[in-house]
Amino acid sequence: MTTTTEAPVRRGKAPAGQRVAEWTDSRLGLYKLAKSNLRKIFPDHWSFMLGEICLYSFTILILTGVYLTLFFHPSMSEVVYHGPYVPLQGVRMSEAYASTMHISFEVRGGLLIRQIHHWAALIFVAAMIVHMMRVFFTGGFRKPREINWLFGWTLLFLGMFTGFTGYSLPDDLLSGTGIRFAEGAVLATPIVGTYISMFLFGGEFPGHDLVPRFYSVHILLLPGLMAGLLVAHLILVFYHKHTQFPGAGKTEKNVVGMPLLPVYTAKAGGFFFLVFGLIAALAAVATINPIWTMGPYRPDQVSTGAQPDWYMGFSEGLIRVMPGWEIRGFGHTLALGVFVPLMIFPLVLAAIAVYPFIESWVTGDKREHHLLDRPRNRPVRTGFGVAWLTMYFVLLIGGGNDLWATHFHLSINVITWFVRIGFFTLPVASFYVTKRICLGLQLRDREKVLHGRETGIIKRLPHGEFIEVHEPLSQEQRHILTAHVQPTPLEIGPEVDENGVERKANPVEKLRAKLSRGFYGESSQIPKPTVEEYEEITSGHGHH
Numbered sequence: 001m002t003t004t005t006e007a008p009v010r011r012g013k014a015p016a017g018q019r020v021a022e023w024t025d026s027r028l029g030l031y032k033l034a035k036s037n038l039r040k041i042f043p044d045h046w047s048f049m050l051g052e053i054c055l056y057s058f059t060i061l062i063l064t065g066v067y068l069t070l071f072f073h074p075s076m077s078e079v080v081y082h083g084p085y086v087p088l089q090g091v092r093m094s095e096a097y098a099s100t101m102h103i104s105f106e107v108r109g110g111l112l113i114r115q116i117h118h119w120a121a122l123i124f125v126a127a128m129i130v131h132m133m134r135v136f137f138t139g140g141f142r143k144p145r146e147i148n149w150l151f152g153w154t155l156l157f158l159g160m161f162t163g164f165t166g167y168s169l170p171d172d173l174l175s176g177t178g179i180r181f182a183e184g185a186v187l188a189t190p191i192v193g194t195y196i197s198m199f200l201f202g203g204e205f206p207g208h209d210l211v212p213r214f215y216s217v218h219i220l221l222l223p224g225l226m227a228g229l230l231v232a233h234l235i236l237v238f239y240h241k242h243t244q245f246p247g248a249g250k251t252e253k254n255v256v257g258m259p260l261l262p263v264y265t266a267k268a269g270g271f272f273f274l275v276f277g278l279i280a281a282l283a284a285v286a287t288i289n290p291i292w293t294m295g296p297y298r299p300d301q302v303s304t305g306a307q308p309d310w311y312m313g314f315s316e317g318l319i320r321v322m323p324g325w326e327i328r329g330f331g332h333t334l335a336l337g338v339f340v341p342l343m344i345f346p347l348v349l350a351a352i353a354v355y356p357f358i359e360s361w362v363t364g365d366k367r368e369h370h371l372l373d374r375p376r377n378r379p380v381r382t383g384f385g386v387a388w389l390t391m392y393f394v395l396l397i398g399g400g401n402d403l404w405a406t407h408f409h410l411s412i413n414v415i416t417w418f419v420r421i422g423f424f425t426l427p428v429a430s431f432y433v434t435k436r437i438c439l440g441l442q443l444r445d446r447e448k449v450l451h452g453r454e455t456g457i458i459k460r461l462p463h464g465e466f467i468e469v470h471e472p473l474s475q476e477q478r479h480i481l482t483a484h485v486q487p488t489p490l491e492i493g494p495e496v497d498e499n500g501v502e503r504k505a506n507p508v509e510k511l512r513a514k515l516s517r518g519f520y521g522e523s524s525q526i527p528k529p530t531v532e533e534y535e536e537i538t539s540g541h542g543h544h
């Protein structure tokens with residue numbers, strides 16, 4: 001008996017790319033992930049680009065940092081310099097400084113990459129501060145984004161110390177002076193300061209392990225933490241959806257804007273190269289950190305006009321203007337001139353970190369917020385932000401009091417006392433001035449909604465009266481000016497119960513109610529125009 005078998009039906013093969021995509025998708029599930037996220041909508045506003053500048057400058061830092069690690073030697077072993085920079089030939093220096101000189105003068109493009117790296121670091125921290133201020137002033141930190149605010153704050157904190165460890169690596173006279181400053185702050189810590197200093201430096205300052213340890217922290221630990229936080233930050237932005245300013249068709253439940261792919265991606269790609277080009281141009285024309293003019297670090301020398309990078313000027317100013325007070329007791333000396341600023345610095349940073357939770361507790365606001373506030377509509381919050389910026393810039397003046405004195409021919413004692421007094425008075429004054437400005441802007445918005453925009457056209461009525469013609473606002477403009485919610489202050493209830501018995505209020509509740517009145521009381525917001533007021537005026541009674 002014989003059997004026959006039919007040949008299998010041959011079907012046309014799928015293209016190779018499709019087969020690879022199907023094979024990958026069947027194991028990783030990328031299609032569903034891409035389908036749900038690559039068309040995600042992002043709103044369009046110029047201030048949202050501040051976060052992108054942070055991301056792009058961090059990317060530039062990683063790219064240039066990898067290049068620099070190929071030539072840098074993180075060692076404090078002494079060598080004699082025989083490189084092309086004649087003024088330092090024959091000078092003893094650390095290998096770290098010598099390798100930085102080699103990068104600057106002998107590696108092709110090395111100096112430009114160093115300059116790009118340093119400029120990118122400055123712009124990275126500056127962009128983070130401005131970005132956080134945008135989020136703060138517009139209320140972008142409110143529920144459900146409190147954790148993302150903490151991620152951003154931690155990124156700023158780590159970025160500041162990553163910058164500090166970075167500019168300390170060349171072991172030049174300026175960075176060594178900065179490390180000496182930091183060592184003095186560490187030694188001011190009661191009881192354990194000496195032990196911490198010995199642990200950090202591997203012995204007496206400057207020791208032999210400082211640069212290798214800072215190098216490991218600078219290229220591995222801190223960038224790794226920051227990269228992880230950055231990814232988590234972006235994941236939460238995707239998960240919570242991006243915030244948006246009030247406008248036509250915008251609600252708490254939708255996002256009006258452009259899809260991530262292809263529109264937003266194309267714009268973001270172009271913006272990355274724009275940021276990269278601007279940083280490269282700055283690096284090419286504006287020299288920063290010219291270590292060859294300062295020479296290698298020596299513990300017995302201090303460079304004239306030594307200043308840290310601007311983002312550390314806050315801490316420097318605190319210590320420079322603090323009186324040199326000391327307390328002696330039980331065989332120990334507490335250097336208040338260093339210890340008090342050392343405590344104020346983290347307290348101010350911690351207050352910024354926990355502010356979203358404080359505002360939520362004070363105001364009792366537990367709602368989700370996806371629409372941003374206009375800063376004028378939250379005068380107290382805006383006042384706090386301006387007060388913090390005022391404090392920062394006052395202390396920045398204190399951190400460079402010697403340069404202010406020499407460049408503007410002023411007394412350094414006058415500058416120091418200005419900073420000491422201004423630290424307490426100027427933030428308070430700026431808070432009240434900012435609050436009054438916000439209330440004035442609210443009042444102007446109210447007048448615009450009710451009476452329209454002033455045109456400057458004067459009209460004479462038949463009975464001889466002269467009036468100014470007002471142009472009514474469009475419906476969209478009125479919506480933007482009136483879309484915000486005006487919460488009412490929290491109340492602790494009647495002082496006596498229904499039986500006339502005095503009610504004992506919790507002191508914490510009293511404090512909360514008082515703070516809530518400060519945020520949302522009559523003195524902190526101008527009532528929005530009601531529908532009845534608008535209809536009465538537009539019906540012809542008093543409206544021209």
